[in-house]
Amino acid sequence: MEKDSSIKKSRAIRRLVIWYKRNSAVTSIVDTAANSAVTASNVAGNVVSGAGSVVSTASNVAGNVAGNVVSSAESVVNTASNVVSSASSIAKNTLQPLVFDPLKRLQNSDNLISKEEVPNSERIWIAVDGMGGDYAPVPILEGCLDAISRFPINIKFVGKIEKVRYEAERVGLIDLLKKEIDNNRLELIDSGDPIGMNEEATAVRKRKDASINVAMDLVKTNKAKAVYSAGNSGALMASAIFRIGRLKGIERPAIGALFPTRDQTRPVLVLDVGANTDCKPSYLHQFALLGDVYAKDVLQIEKPRIGLLNIGEEECKGNDLSIKTFELLSNEKSFNFGGNCEGRDVLSGDFDVVVCDGFTGNILLKFLESVGGVLLDILRSELPRGRRGKVGSAFLKSNLLRIKKRLDHAEHGGALLLGVNGICVIGHGSSKSLSVVSALRLAHSAVNHNVMENLNQLQKLQVLNS
Numbered sequence: 001m002e003k004d005s006s007i008k009k010s011r012a013i014r015r016l017v018i019w020y021k022r023n024s025a026v027t028s029i030v031d032t033a034a035n036s037a038v039t040a041s042n043v044a045g046n047v048v049s050g051a052g053s054v055v056s057t058a059s060n061v062a063g064n065v066a067g068n069v070v071s072s073a074e075s076v077v078n079t080a081s082n083v084v085s086s087a088s089s090i091a092k093n094t095l096q097p098l099v100f101d102p103l104k105r106l107q108n109s110d111n112l113i114s115k116e117e118v119p120n121s122e123r124i125w126i127a128v129d130g131m132g133g134d135y136a137p138v139p140i141l142e143g144c145l146d147a148i149s150r151f152p153i154n155i156k157f158v159g160k161i162e163k164v165r166y167e168a169e170r171v172g173l174i175d176l177l178k179k180e181i182d183n184n185r186l187e188l189i190d191s192g193d194p195i196g197m198n199e200e201a202t203a204v205r206k207r208k209d210a211s212i213n214v215a216m217d218l219v220k221t222n223k224a225k226a227v228y229s230a231g232n233s234g235a236l237m238a239s240a241i242f243r244i245g246r247l248k249g250i251e252r253p254a255i256g257a258l259f260p261t262r263d264q265t266r267p268v269l270v271l272d273v274g275a276n277t278d279c280k281p282s283y284l285h286q287f288a289l290l291g292d293v294y295a296k297d298v299l300q301i302e303k304p305r306i307g308l309l310n311i312g313e314e315e316c317k318g319n320d321l322s323i324k325t326f327e328l329l330s331n332e333k334s335f336n337f338g339g340n341c342e343g344r345d346v347l348s349g350d351f352d353v354v355v356c357d358g359f360t361g362n363i364l365l366k367f368l369e370s371v372g373g374v375l376l377d378i379l380r381s382e383l384p385r386g387r388r389g390k391v392g393s394a395f396l397k398s399n400l401l402r403i404k405k406r407l408d409h410a411e412h413g414g415a416l417l418l419g420v421n422g423i424c425v426i427g428h429g430s431s432k433s434l435s436v437v438s439a440l441r442l443a444h445s446a447v448n449h450n451v452m453e454n455l456n457q458l459q460k461l462q463v464l465n466s
Helices: 001-022 027-059 063-085 087-098 105-114 138-150 161-171 174-182 201-204 209-221 233-243 280-299 320-333 358-382 386-407 433-448 451-460
Strands: 124-129 153-159 186-190 226-229 253-258 270-272 305-307 336-341 353-355 413-416 421-429
Touching: 027 280, 027 451, 063 209, 105 280, 124 138, 124 209, 124 433, 138 153, 138 161, 138 433, 153 161, 153 353, 153 433, 161 174, 174 186, 186 209, 186 253, 186 336, 209 226, 209 421, 209 433, 226 233, 226 433, 233 253, 233 413, 233 421, 253 280, 270 280, 280 305, 280 353, 280 413, 280 451, 305 320, 305 358, 320 336, 413 433, 421 433, 433 451
Parallel strands: 124 153, 124 226, 153 186, 226 421, 270 353, 305 336, 305 353
Antiparallel strands: 253 270, 253 413, 413 421
């Protein structure tokens, strides 16, 4: 019986290996893992075979001796089962050296810096609108406390102090909050209520004590180097324009978001993704100038390739806005214009910056946010059921998690508002702690790479002074 069981297990393993080899999408990743699993199963088969011999011998021995031998046989069989069950773990360990973490170069460099203890005097102060967002202030505070331990930043947390302390006590963050305050790495700044998501952006002009206005004033008075808010994005943009102003020569600020591409270390910057639904060709021209500086400074791309989002590659394609913008970008000598970028090319890695009007860009952004979840759901539904599916899932689990991480908008956290005289990061309204950490990392990178200094150099261009 034991021999038959061993044969069945060996056949099952062989069928599983054949099944994986027929799936071309995972062949290169799984081959090594499958070999490790087969080796482990062979060891297990030998042990089980040995166990069967021991059991046969035990059946011919009488009395207490038989009992002791059978007991030993059971231990050997249990060991064999453990070897079989750990086959997927061996395969996983074999896979690890073959793949690398799909974080962007920007994320990697920041994380390396964050591991070192930085003197408090060298840490960057960032103002955070603690009341902005659908779930504020708890996830915002949680993300800030996490980011302080990861990156060389300090936080000026703006909000209704009594409510912030009450919520921190309720969720068990009060001790950590007090610790960071005592360490002078976090400061609570009192404010009024936030601008609601359903309120007009112009409400910032009437409510001077709104949390976003108080946070923006900290940047204006140079008490903070950047500001982050997951609240009303229109209110953040209006507050930035009214309080810190636009860069000279820039007619409209743009929201720039990082999208993943085939190259894990080279995301593409898309702007505008929501600040300006109706645009002129001159706006898109300025977006390209802003994006070029950002790609050079933060993404560390020596000569970024700029693309214009359009329905075709030919310069005659598109609506009136696209055709006129193409002409402007083609004549610009200060950056590398790569021509029209079709929708299928946005994530190809062929372009480093893609410009479009805010209406189109926002649709593109919201669509991308849904892709990660839908893709994982499809993969789960296509995996076979039963024992074979469980083993297959064990092989692919780490890979699926990496795919999710690359497509998850929470990993990028926020988008920069480019074109205003300060560093402003806009978070998603539904931001949780991970999104906050990612957004604060983005803010730190922008400050650390002196983005504002180079953006201010744009006003020297003749096109912005004409």
